[in-house]
Amino acid sequence: MAARLVPVSDPADPRLADYVRLRDVNLRKSLEAEHGLFIAEGEKVIRRAAGTGHPVRSFLTARRWVEPLADLLDAADAPVYVADDATVEAVAGFQVHRGALASMERLPLPPVEDVVAGARRILVLEDLVDHANVGSIFRCAAALGIDAVVLSPRCADPLYRRAIKVSMGAVFAVPYARMSGWRDGLGALRSAAGFTLLALTPDQSAVPLDKAPLGERVALMLGAEGDGLSSRWLAEADEPVCIPMSGAAMANGVDSLNVVAASAIACHALMRS
């Protein structure tokens, strides 16, 4: 199939509506939910998203990228909007350096029970706000052999453009699902799927992560930036676990890791068995 190249030059062209103001988080949240789409940026990410079965709605790219991306553009049954850099920037709201943008269709997320079936090591993310952090955590999870990720109902969207980008496409490699309810989500993981719930906390009186008993199935819970896990989720956990901090650091007031660093250490620790 040959790519359907469509020259465009008007930033207000309604055919480019999928790509407007990509850095406007609130606008994008509602626009992407309404139309069931997400934006993939750059060749590698687009290939990975397409490879996991996400249909392409359209591409938006500059003329000079059409040739290098020919096989990708040809393979998709979707219009390729070709514009100059100024037009792309006027639509997207920033300079796109990675060659191409693709608007792609979201697939229905599987139920939590399907995603965790057969999984031995999972992460459960409660209410993370920052998309880059969610992306980084997926990258760690993928590299360090986490089998699945479960998101709280309000956790930031792994298919937001920046999350995908920071994950290096790992959001397409690690199966994930979103709980339908915050109150009973953890209970279902434990009772139906038999996971031991470990809650990562900065509290240094908790069991050090490296010494925590790892059962057959372990769910490691990570809380929001700043606030950490909610008290309800902490209370529901089987065991609070901590990453030991240096005594000097505690005295100095430098007594915490950001959630990405903490999750990297935690994923690594979960690999030990």
Added chain:
Amino acid sequence: MAARLVPVSDPADPRLADYVRLRDVNLRKSLEAEHGLFIAEGEKVIRRAAGTGHPVRSFLTARRWVEPLADLLDAADAPVYVADDATVEAVAGFQVHRGALASMERLPLPPVEDVVAGARRILVLEDLVDHANVGSIFRCAAALGIDAVVLSPRCADPLYRRAIKVSMGAVFAVPYARMSGWRDGLGALRSAAGFTLLALTPDQSAVPLDKAPLGERVALMLGAEGDGLSSRWLAEADEPVCIPMSGAAMANGVDSLNVVAASAIACHALMRS
């Protein structure tokens, strides 16, 4: 001492020259080097920087922050430029949310040998480019008990505003120094100070970090984003070490961690003895 409040309203006021275009990395590099200054943003960071002996050249803040920061402003022998939000934004190039900016004097960096004297666990950073990554690594280093950080001659500056901010002020808690020469810097660490040099590499044939022999004094070397350690530094190391990746991830092409995640795991591993 009472704060010297100086109302300003012209973004081109030469007294505000220290604060211009804070997001223009190239401009800031040369301006800050020329004047021997750095910019601290927000109360916590300013207090930490002042607490480690960095003299304040001036403050720039909005009127509403003068009262909450009174003790800090009073304690410094420096003018407090008070401007409305629009003026601050016009000078700095972005909206400053954290209350106050301070222009502070850099102190001469100590020689490498002074910084590593008495240290058992150090990081050596080769040519990192991203200031946020450098800041994150300092935060990990501080929290996880790393004694000192040594920078290659070209490694990004820990006192760049964004590095300080991301580090949560940890750049003032962990002693650091910069090598004068890239070619003989490592040799000096080994021969003069007796450090075992471990080179962190994605190469999965290297010794897993958790199994690496940790001698009395260990220097863990981290390379640049993307490229990793130079072949020269890799060859000079006593032992290449790796973080084991999941087999499935390798097959999937999701086979690397970003340098912050890797450094978090590495710092944690160095704590084990």
